[in-house]
Amino acid sequence: MLTVIGEALVDVVHSNDAPMHAYPGGSPLNVAVGAARLGHKTRFIGHYGTDEHGASIAAHLSASKVQVPFEPRAARTSTAQAYIGEDGAARYEFDIDWSLDSYADDILALAPSCEALHTGSIGAMLEPGAHVVAQALTAARESALISYDPNCRPTIISDRALARGWAEKFAALASVVKASDEDLMWLYPDRSLAETAHAWLDLGVELMVITRGEGGSIAYTRAYPNGIEEPAYRVEVADTVGAGDSLMAALIAALLDRGISGAQARSKLAALTREDIQNLLRFSATAAGITVSRSGANPPIREELNAVLNG
Numbered sequence: 001m002l003t004v005i006g007e008a009l010v011d012v013v014h015s016n017d018a019p020m021h022a023y024p025g026g027s028p029l030n031v032a033v034g035a036a037r038l039g040h041k042t043r044f045i046g047h048y049g050t051d052e053h054g055a056s057i058a059a060h061l062s063a064s065k066v067q068v069p070f071e072p073r074a075a076r077t078s079t080a081q082a083y084i085g086e087d088g089a090a091r092y093e094f095d096i097d098w099s100l101d102s103y104a105d106d107i108l109a110l111a112p113s114c115e116a117l118h119t120g121s122i123g124a125m126l127e128p129g130a131h132v133v134a135q136a137l138t139a140a141r142e143s144a145l146i147s148y149d150p151n152c153r154p155t156i157i158s159d160r161a162l163a164r165g166w167a168e169k170f171a172a173l174a175s176v177v178k179a180s181d182e183d184l185m186w187l188y189p190d191r192s193l194a195e196t197a198h199a200w201l202d203l204g205v206e207l208m209v210i211t212r213g214e215g216g217s218i219a220y221t222r223a224y225p226n227g228i229e230e231p232a233y234r235v236e237v238a239d240t241v242g243a244g245d246s247l248m249a250a251l252i253a254a255l256l257d258r259g260i261s262g263a264q265a266r267s268k269l270a271a272l273t274r275e276d277i278q279n280l281l282r283f284s285a286t287a288a289g290i291t292v293s294r295s296g297a298n299p300p301i302r303e304e305l306n307a308v309l310n311g
Contacts (some may be wrong), residue, residue, distance in 0.1 A: 001041045002116040002252060004032040005107065005133050006123030007098055008046035009078035010053040011241060013296060016086070022053070023241070023296040024060035025080065027121035027151045030242045033064045034249025034287070034299035035118075040256050043067035045107060047098055047129065053077035069110070073102050088237040088292070094156050096122060100132040107132060111139035115261045118252060120149035125157045125166045137173040145255060145265035148174035149248050152183045163187060172203040175266050176255065178248045181212045193218075198225065206269035209251060209281070211244060217285055219277050221270070228274055230281035233289025233308075242297025243288045249299060250287035254280045283309065 006028025013021050032044040044066050048054045054077040061068055074097055081093040100107065111117070117140045119133050137146055150167045157163045164187050171177055177200060184196045191199075197208045197220040208220040216231040255261070258276075260268045272280075286308055290300040300308075 001043065001114070002032075002035050002118065002256065003043050003045065003110070003114045004028050004035075004118045005045045005136060006119050006121060007078060007096065008044070008048045008057050009080050009094075009096070010056060011080050011082045011297065013082045013084060013090075013239070013241065015084040015239070018295065021296070022056070024057045025242065025297045026078070027149065027245050028119060028123055029057070029061070030245030030297045030299065031118055031120070031149070031249045031252070032066050033060065034246050035253050036064045036066045037299055037301045038250060038253040038287075038305065039302045040253055041067070043069055045070060045103065047074045047100060048072050048077040049074040051077050053079065070103055070106060082241060084239045088239045090239060090241050092153065092155065094122070094153065096126065096156060098122060098126045098129040100129040104132045104135075107136050108139055111136040112143060114140045114144045116145040116147070116252065116256060118147045118248070119170065120248075121151035122153055122156060124148065124150070124170050125152075125163055130166060134169060134173070137170065141173050143263050145176065145261045146174045147176040147178070147248070147252055149178045149244065150183045150187070151180070151244065152186055154186060160187065168203060171200045171205055175204075175206045175269055176209075176251070177205050177207070178209045178211065178244070178251060180244055181210060181215075184210065194220070194227065197227070206266055207272065207277075211247060217247070217281050219281055221272065221277070223270070223272075224274060224277065228277045228281070230278060230285055233286045235289045235293040237292045238295045240292050241295070242299065243292045245297060246291035246299040247284045247288035250284035250305070251280060254283045
């Protein structure tokens with residue numbers, strides 16, 4: 001069972017060549033849906049309401065068979081206005097309500113039993129919810145595969161030092177980190193991607209994956225400090241909404257496929273070979289490619305992904 005904690009919201013997508021459309025989203029929610037579509041039992045802990053947007057989130061989770069252990073308790077559901085440029089890239093404006101105070105005791109009681117736990121983005125940087133997420137990961141650190149994606153949102157957390165502090169706190173708790181080059185260059189404008197990867201490995205990360213858009217991804221471990229590269233899966237881009245989340249979900253799914261979870265997760269990650277890592281990167285990059293080939297955060301199901309990988 002994969003447990004995902006983080007924000008759920010509705011992406012209202014604006015594009016020059018398509019009508020405005022609202023999609024359930026939020027980085028952690030997208031990861032939960034992506035992992036469930038790839039065949040893994042998944043549950044999602046978020047903060048959304050019972051309004052119209054909240055109902056669409058609940059229906060979206062249910063359609064992908066994502067379990068929801070706690071009923072929605074938010075007064076309103078958060079939104080993100082996503083503006084799609086001519087290159088397919090999305091620019092976001094957020095209206096976020098993020099608090100886990102009413103769930104805190106339940107989450108902390110659940111955390112030690114988690115076999116795999118993921119968080120990231122707004123949910124792991126914005127208070128008052130972020131401190132509850134950090135407590136949950138602390139409680140699960142010795143017993144679970146923990147993954148983290150900073151997925152920075154400077155329009156929400158504009159204080160770079162504050163964002164860096166949260167990112168390093170969660171990186172130190174995680175065994176797997178996926179981060180975009182844009183995230184890391186914003187957090188650390190004065191050092192290279194490789195320098196940041198090595199610094200986060202020193203914090204305790206076992207597998208550090210950096211995505212670079214069309215430049216593909218590169219993974220670092222202590223056994224492979226020079227990095228292992230994988231090209232992007234080439235498609236005609238509809239938009240990039242949810243691309244990184246789909247890659248993250250597929251990376252987690254591929255690790256779970258290999259039995260990498262629970263208390264032995266860190267030692268199993270440390271034992272990954274170059275071929276193992278190359279296969280992980282190819283699997284996750286292909287999932288991301290399928291997602292960007294269609295509108296919105298719409299990650300593939302296992303059959304779709306296998307058809308492309310085996311085609």
